[in-house]
Amino acid sequence: MNITKQQIDELNAVVKVAISKEDYQEKVDNILKDYRKQANIPGFRKGQVPIGLIKKQYGKAVLVDEVNKLLQDNLNKYLTEEKLDVLGNPLPKQQDNFNWDNEVLDFEFELGLAPNFDVKLKSKKAITQYKIVADKKMIDEQVERIQKQYGKLVSKTEIGTKDEVTGVFKNEDEEIENKTTIELDKVKSKKAINALVGKKTGETVTLNTKGLFKEDYLLIGSLGIDREKAEKLNIDVIFTIEEINERQPAELDQELFDKLFGKDNVKSEKELKDKIKEDSEKQFEQQSDQKLLNDVTEKLIEDTKFELPAEFLTKWIQVSGENLLTDDQAKEEYDKSEKGLRYQLIEGKIIKDNDLQVQLDELKEFAKGFIKSQMAQYGHLDPKEEELENVANRVLGNQDEVKRLSEQLMSQKLLDLFKEKANLKVKEVSYDNFVKEVYG
Structure with a gap:
């Protein structure tokens, strides 16, 4: 077998694969012999069917199947060994005069290659990082709600x-x-x-x-x-x-404080308001972080310029789904997905350049934190470490959960990186003003 690459331009290439009979003939012959042993054909005893008849009935199908397996295995191996960063999957080129009886079978595959580019995390124009603060009005309203709820x-x-x-x-x-x-x-x-x-x-x-x-x-x-x-x-x-x-309304006394936060964790109205402020701002941080992540993502897409093999990707989208798309449908789908693809490439570059990795031990700790916060919502405020460990092990035994938590943890690592290296300006706002500015 011989595999060569022809570079068309920076974003497109063609891989040529030449497969000779010696690459597949022995395997094909062995499979046909096994077929002969099992074949039930009228007029012949089992295992005594002439091999010529077996080849006539099954030879072409077996040949095609084995050659396709060889193509898939060796093409993937070639792409890995040559460290070719491809987009989508290799697309076989149409060959009108192809003949499966040829001594050498020649195949060609189109490749769409990922572009080379650099990512600058520090933009010229600063990105607003909102710090949402719980103001006096919000805290007083929350105290009033608590008094009403427990009254x-x-x-x-x-x-x-x-x-x-x-x-x-x-x-x-x-x-x-x-x-x-x-x-x-x-x-x-x-x-x-x-x-x-x-x-x-x-x-x-x-x-x-x-x-x-x-x-x-x-x-x-x-x-x-x-x-x-x-x-x-x-x-x-x-x-x-x-x-x-x-x-x-309930009295703001120690009995109420203990009921809300556990014995002696809060001992005065001032400590109650401080606790409400702390908890509220911790919840607000999730919203402001998501806003920051969205804004940095948009800025990176806007500032990071590179070309994509658009023609190849449109063709790949056209044939890769369950149903073949028309040219117009494929173009429309490509236009919809281009922005997401650009960010996937940008994100991958950031992760590689900054050596961001998800290790098993930190994934387990991340899972424990998530589990602990879930328990707190149901009033279980102080779970034991052994309990967290057991639940985390069960969760991480599910590959779908591992994937989901890994993505969340990587997203957190990217956010921490952006907070450290991006050009940000902090703006303190009340929650009401945050909603007005962000959502209109």
Whole structure:
């Protein structure tokens, strides 16, 4: 067998493979002999079918199969040994006069080659790195929510402006009948508030659904209807009052602090607010990090210029899926995927240049951290190391999970690298301002 490469240009090449009979004939003959031993053909005893008949029936199929195996194995080996960085897969060139009976079988494959380029992490224009801070308003609101959540309900006979009212919404024409609890401080309509305040259990109130609540989702839950119906709804509903309660806020005392954070971990209102601030900003960091990763990615794609073997890749996309695409479909798919392909190449270059690797021991520690945070969401705040180790071993026994966690860990390594080497300017913002700037 002889394999040679013809360089067309920097991004395209053709590999020629010449296979002679001596490369495959012995293997083909052995397979046909095995076929002869097993063949059941009328008129012949098993194992006594003439080899000529076996070759006539199966010879071409066996030859094609063995040559294709040789091609695949040796072409992959050649690409590895020659350290050719190919995009997609080699594409066989159409040969109109090909003859499987030739003494030497010649094959040609088109290659699309990855471009050579450099990546500069430090851009001329600084990229904004948001630091989201929990401001006083947010912290105070969170304290108020905690006090409300852990407070106690006191039964009342008459509705006040901040009470919780349980009752049934009803409209026969729209087939609405749903028992729910509403909080008056979440009602938007002043007319509705005025109609409710002062009412007693057993009484009914007619309310209009349009603009009833401050948040749209509250109407969906209160009436027991779907989102699509709620968006258009402008009807009167009868609300029958069954129960009235005032939620008295919990005291900010040691009993509440221990319930929230464990015994003696927080000992004062100031420490509570400091803890809320710390936890909130830790959660915000995930959002600001994702924003930074997206912005650096976009900047790298914009600043890192290189050509791609577009014609080859379009042709490869055309034939590589389950169904053959038309020229226009393949071009459209290439245009959609080009940006992603560019970043894959850029990311691979960054990983190689900075020797970023995922080691098994650090992957296990990363998995433990992920597992610990998941446990914390369900109230398990202090798992033992042995417990984390056992869960991590089970998780890492699943190859899909290994792949997913490895990608997350590499993404974290890239983020740390960008924070260290990219041209960043830190901007402190409240969460509300972050949302306005980033999402409009």
